[in-house]
Amino acid sequence: MHSNLVSFIQMLRSHEVRVSPAETLDAVEVAAALGYADRELLRDGLAMTLAKTAEEELIFLQCFERFFKQNLADFTAPEQADSEQADATLSDENTETSDDNFDGSPENALEQAAEDSPALRSLMQGPLMQNLLNNERNELTLAMNQAAQQVDLQQIQMFTQKGQFTRRILDAMGEEQIRRAIIELEQAGNPILPLLQRYRDMLREQVRDYVEREYLLHAEGKTQQFMDEILSKTRLNNIEHVYVGKVQNLIRKMAKKLASQYSRKRKQVKRGQLDMPKTLRKGIPNDGVMFNTYWRQVKKDKPQVLAVCDVSGSVAAYAKFLLLFLYSLQDVLPRVRSFAFSSHLGEVSQYFDDYPVEKAVELVNWKYGGATDYGNSLLDFANLALADISSNTTVIILGDARNNHGDPRLDILQSIYQRSQRVIWLNPESRRSWGTGDSEMLRYQSACHFSAECNNLVHLERIVEQLLKSTR
Amino acid sequence: MHNQDFPQLESVERIEQGFEAHGYVCSRKIATAVFLAFQLRKPVLVEGPPGVGKTELAKTIAVLLDTPLIRLQCYEGLDEAKALYEWKYGKQLLYTQVLKEKLGDLLKGADGLAESVERLHLFGDIFYSEEFLEPRPLLKAMQQEKGAILLIDEVDKSDYEFESLLLEILSEYQVSIPEIGTVKATTSPMVFLTSNNTRDISDALKRRCLHLYIPFPSVELEERIIQTRVPNVQEQLRHQLVAFVHSLRQLDLKKAPAISETIDWARSLLLLHADELDEEIVRSTLNVLLKYEDDIEATDSALRSLLVGEDTSQPGH
Numbered sequence: 001m002h003s004n005l006v007s008f009i010q011m012l013r014s015h016e017v018r019v020s021p022a023e024t025l026d027a028v029e030v031a032a033a034l035g036y037a038d039r040e041l042l043r044d045g046l047a048m049t050l051a052k053t054a055e056e057e058l059i060f061l062q063c064f065e066r067f068f069k070q071n072l073a074d075f076t077a078p079e080q081a082d083s084e085q086a087d088a089t090l091s092d093e094n095t096e097t098s099d100d101n102f103d104g105s106p107e108n109a110l111e112q113a114a115e116d117s118p119a120l121r122s123l124m125q126g127p128l129m130q131n132l133l134n135n136e137r138n139e140l141t142l143a144m145n146q147a148a149q150q151v152d153l154q155q156i157q158m159f160t161q162k163g164q165f166t167r168r169i170l171d172a173m174g175e176e177q178i179r180r181a182i183i184e185l186e187q188a189g190n191p192i193l194p195l196l197q198r199y200r201d202m203l204r205e206q207v208r209d210y211v212e213r214e215y216l217l218h219a220e221g222k223t224q225q226f227m228d229e230i231l232s233k234t235r236l237n238n239i240e241h242v243y244v245g246k247v248q249n250l251i252r253k254m255a256k257k258l259a260s261q262y263s264r265k266r267k268q269v270k271r272g273q274l275d276m277p278k279t280l281r282k283g284i285p286n287d288g289v290m291f292n293t294y295w296r297q298v299k300k301d302k303p304q305v306l307a308v309c310d311v312s313g314s315v316a317a318y319a320k321f322l323l324l325f326l327y328s329l330q331d332v333l334p335r336v337r338s339f340a341f342s343s344h345l346g347e348v349s350q351y352f353d354d355y356p357v358e359k360a361v362e363l364v365n366w367k368y369g370g371a372t373d374y375g376n377s378l379l380d381f382a383n384l385a386l387a388d389i390s391s392n393t394t395v396i397i398l399g400d401a402r403n404n405h406g407d408p409r410l411d412i413l414q415s416i417y418q419r420s421q422r423v424i425w426l427n428p429e430s431r432r433s434w435g436t437g438d439s440e441m442l443r444y445q446s447a448c449h450f451s452a453e454c455n456n457l458v459h460l461e462r463i464v465e466q467l468l469k470s471t472r
Numbered sequence: 473m474h475n476q477d478f479p480q481l482e483s484v485e486r487i488e489q490g491f492e493a494h495g496y497v498c499s500r501k502i503a504t505a506v507f508l509a510f511q512l513r514k515p516v517l518v519e520g521p522p523g524v525g526k527t528e529l530a531k532t533i534a535v536l537l538d539t540p541l542i543r544l545q546c547y548e549g550l551d552e553a554k555a556l557y558e559w560k561y562g563k564q565l566l567y568t569q570v571l572k573e574k575l576g577d578l579l580k581g582a583d584g585l586a587e588s589v590e591r592l593h594l595f596g597d598i599f600y601s602e603e604f605l606e607p608r609p610l611l612k613a614m615q616q617e618k619g620a621i622l623l624i625d626e627v628d629k630s631d632y633e634f635e636s637l638l639l640e641i642l643s644e645y646q647v648s649i650p651e652i653g654t655v656k657a658t659t660s661p662m663v664f665l666t667s668n669n670t671r672d673i674s675d676a677l678k679r680r681c682l683h684l685y686i687p688f689p690s691v692e693l694e695e696r697i698i699q700t701r702v703p704n705v706q707e708q709l710r711h712q713l714v715a716f717v718h719s720l721r722q723l724d725l726k727k728a729p730a731i732s733e734t735i736d737w738a739r740s741l742l743l744l745h746a747d748e749l750d751e752e753i754v755r756s757t758l759n760v761l762l763k764y765e766d767d768i769e770a771t772d773s774a775l776r777s778l779l780v781g782e783d784t785s786q787p788g789h
Binding site (some may be wrong): 018020 | 486500501503505507508511512514515516559561565568672676678679681682683684685705
């Protein structure tokens, strides 16, 4: 039963419930303490160790239902298979009612036909056909399970593999015979043909259902993870509109991960709380007279982040995601001020205070989009914010540094560079094209503490993580 | 705690019965959580909307097992000195002053500084011993001979740093005090942490706990709760008021009424000698259920339809 529990936990993990090995051990203990007799009790108990949020609990309940229902059917084949194969019964009945068109039972009709055709006769002998004819549902389920094991159905990863696995299971069950017989009958123009076709369709449907169930069990979560992985490596401006929502979810997830890793440190004097140990210690040179008093402190760093985003056509898509990321990190980066520019620059923090992040990003793009002028924009930025830049300010600039051959005003960036803790330049272009054409990147790079190529979510996450490390 | 035999916690059923005898009607899930917490020696993290009986759960267990309940209310800025232990600085200071002369005697005849220090060493760290230690709730819970129920209330209000402080205590039931060493609980306490979900609890803490989510109760359960808590309420009124509260929870309110509010309301209706709900009495007592003026106003306009809907669901009335 332990292996069962472990594969259940595997399934939970693939559905994005994070279960640590320690929790797996707990689950085993819980199962031992509660026993397997009372299903609901076991479910509640496992839920407490394996699902640690209300959302996870919902996922857990779904998975539990699916997983343990499936296994019950496997163990107690004779009774359970009935309900499992309810569909089969249905289609069976259909077949039988339509059989009334023929005289006598389908078996007789087939036997008659078999006398004419040797291929059909040999098929009739096969176990698959016998089972189908006699409506041996248990035997069929068993055969299906065996075939599934034979082709390693548990290894199914992607939804695209469903058809392939269905085919392979059917082959392993010997469906080919039926196919061949149908071809024979077709050529002979035998009236029994539709009956056989119905059997074949029924079988296919059953196997398809079965594969579908197993897919849901083993691979649905994996497909999801695969999708997320692909998305996080795709260039952000290539992400299609339909996936934007998904990407936003991803960003939120990443931001949450980072936020929990780098919760903020504060350093604050607690008025009225004397720090006795320190006061005593500092009094020692004065012969134990506590001359100076010291107060309790808590650490509190308040890093400031200024995000400056180019929102001209070429970079807008990236700016959107960067801003989304920064504002999802509000808990950890308490003071994010954001500026947007193309030909001129303006502060856009207000939008983010007033609207939800997604909406604010749209508004910013709409308001500041246009042709780029870095020199002018830097000048605007200096006027607006240079006075506020101090040794715990991080300035993040996102842009392609393509200045349409205008004056880059490197001197302004240099003064920012000297005052701030860090200047980070994120460039969506690949490093190779830096400095080509009207790109001023190589010059700007000299006045940055850190410059990086940033065009997908993985880059973005890595950079934001660095940022957080430095602001700690 | 876990080392002792507590027949009250023998099985899920017995826990349910024991709770009910002490006026805490609980769902099976809650009883299971308590059972597992006892069996596996694990703390329980209880989450859920305010007023569903999270704190009450710990209190009831303390009564049920007849053990002391040690409560630590969390708030922003809570630190070691408030939660774990503190040195009695005043006492240390006083003693050093008083013992100043004694020290002179002690060091009399010592040859040079090195020998004086040597002699002082012989006396060990007398000023950093248990006598000068002021135990705070967490340490106190470890020191209870017969075990205790430790309730760490509203852990989500505390800082992240405080959570890390809890980790050692919750997994090993021990506290490290640099000056003394490790204090290990003789009988590990049964720990309940409650959270109102104002922020996410860190994964590390969650991993060490059983997770129990208490939602608003179902109609049947809430009726049973009212029955135990306010037994004098007539059955018909009980049906009505629970149904009304449930329909209130469907509305978009700032703060939906919780069980504690339903109980209060039942009590106030009882005081007013109400036999059944009508518009007037509901309107005049609505402030017991709803704690925001906006909520009261929003409900006021929908009151008639809420009460009518209830009548149709009670055809016998």
